[in-house]
Amino acid sequence: MSDANVEWVKLAQLSDIGTPGAIKVDIDDLQICIARDSAGDVHALDDTCSHAAVSLSEGEVEDDGIECWLHGSKFAYATGEPMSLPATQPVNVYPTKLEGDDILVGIPA
Structure with missing residues (x-):
């Protein structure tokens, strides 16, 4: 996805997420x-x-x-493809970039 096809949106800060860790962020009709x-x-x-x-x-x-956490399907960060069953369909992935402590995510334009 090129920069022309995305809108870069600040969705979190590095300090919001442990290492390792994950958070859910809602933006418009997306849950990321x-x-x-x-x-x-x-x-x-x-x-x-x-x-x-x-x-x-x-x-x-x-x-x-x-x-x-429910059935153990694992999804690759790079592609969203399932790496283990029972999932067979990928999930969407989004580009990320950092600006200082800010996490920007490329949302499809």
Whole structure:
């Protein structure tokens, strides 16, 4: 997704999220999971698991993806693709960038 196709929106601050950790942020009609892995890298993806419609931000944050707390499906940060069953459908991912402590997420324009 190029910068021309997104609107950069401040959705959180680094200090809002543990390392590792995750939070859910609502913006317009989107629910976004902002996850911070053990290296401190920030990722953004849809907060709703594609298998059971539960919040991914309540799941286990790992270095390569986030695991849904209900049935254990894990989703890759880079692609949103499920890395384990029972989920078979990906979730949307969003670009992120940092400006100081601010976490900006690229929301589709």
